[in-house]
Amino acid sequence: MKVTVLYFAALRERVGRAREECELPADVDTVDALRAWLVTRGEPWAGAFASTRHVRAAVDQAMARGDVRLHDEAEVAFFPPVTGG
Amino acid sequence: MIRVQTEAFDVNAEIERLRAANPRIGAIACFIGVVRDLNEGIAVGSMTLEHYPGMTERALEGIVEQARRRWDLYDVLVTHRIGELQPTDPIVLVIVTSAHRGEAFAACEFVMDYLKTEAPFWKKEATPEGARWVDARESDSAARARWDDSEGQS
Numbered sequence: 001m002k003v004t005v006l007y008f009a010a011l012r013e014r015v016g017r018a019r020e021e022c023e024l025p026a027d028v029d030t031v032d033a034l035r036a037w038l039v040t041r042g043e044p045w046a047g048a049f050a051s052t053r054h055v056r057a058a059v060d061q062a063m064a065r066g067d068v069r070l071h072d073e074a075e076v077a078f079f080p081p082v083t084g085g
Numbered sequence: 086m087i088r089v090q091t092e093a094f095d096v097n098a099e100i101e102r103l104r105a106a107n108p109r110i111g112a113i114a115c116f117i118g119v120v121r122d123l124n125e126g127i128a129v130g131s132m133t134l135e136h137y138p139g140m141t142e143r144a145l146e147g148i149v150e151q152a153r154r155r156w157d158l159y160d161v162l163v164t165h166r167i168g169e170l171q172p173t174d175p176i177v178l179v180i181v182t183s184a185h186r187g188e189a190f191a192a193c194e195f196v197m198d199y200l201k202t203e204a205p206f207w208k209k210e211a212t213p214e215g216a217r218w219v220d221a222r223e224s225d226s227a228a229r230a231r232w233d234d235s236e237g238q239s
Contacts, residue, residue: 008137008205008207009135009207009209009218010207010218054221058137058140058205061137061139061140062140062143063203077137077140077205079137079205079207080207080218082201082202082203082204082205082206082207082221083206083207083208083218083219083220083221084134084136084165084176084200084201084204084205084206084207084208085118085165085176085177085197085200085204085206
């Protein structure tokens with residue numbers, strides 16, 4: 001399946017891009033699996049995820065835990081804990 | 086009503102608009118968050134707010150819906166600024182109107198506690214030592230968690 005991955009704030013800076021389109025292997029079908037797969041691609045993803053504490057995720061613009069399943073054309077975002085207000 | 090904008094907001098104009106439109110309003114609670122010139126002991130020159138367009142609006146609408154389910158409210162306005170801000174600039178405005186003060190006070194605090202932990206905004210500060218992303222505070226998560234075991238109406 002194909003997903004759009006977005007990065008925000010410190011994670012965006014460390015990855016060096018705000019978004020990318022990813023064609024995922026068949027066994028990469030959850031938020032946690034996607035994150036692990038991104039890290040296996042090496043730098044900059046490995047370092048970006050390793051150096052950002054408590055990375056949060058959203059699927060289709062709703063906060064998502066690691067076990068949330070992905071679907072084709074999903075929009076998956078990774079970011080540090082929010083600090084608005 | 087939800088607004089995410091770079092421009093400043095006019096608190097008095099917003100309150101007047103809501104008040105004049107509904108003669109049943111008996112209470113208006115208002116919260117304004119402001120940029121400070123100091124964070125964790127370090128001087129802050131300016132601050133840049135990043136957000137997640139689309140999700141931000143959805144998250145804020147969801148928070149307002151939850152507040153409306155818990156309390157009897159007339160209007161809830163949330164305005165959050167993005168982009169570059171300076172110390173003393175207002176960042177966020179929440180206005181809640183209701184018949185009585187209890188609902189308005191509680192709902193205003195609830196909206197802010199949820200916004201702090203669930204709305205996708207991130208602050209980056211310019212300091213004399215360089216720019217740094219602001220860390221999330223444990224106290225904000227604790228403030229948000231208080232509402233989990235309370236029924237709201239008191």
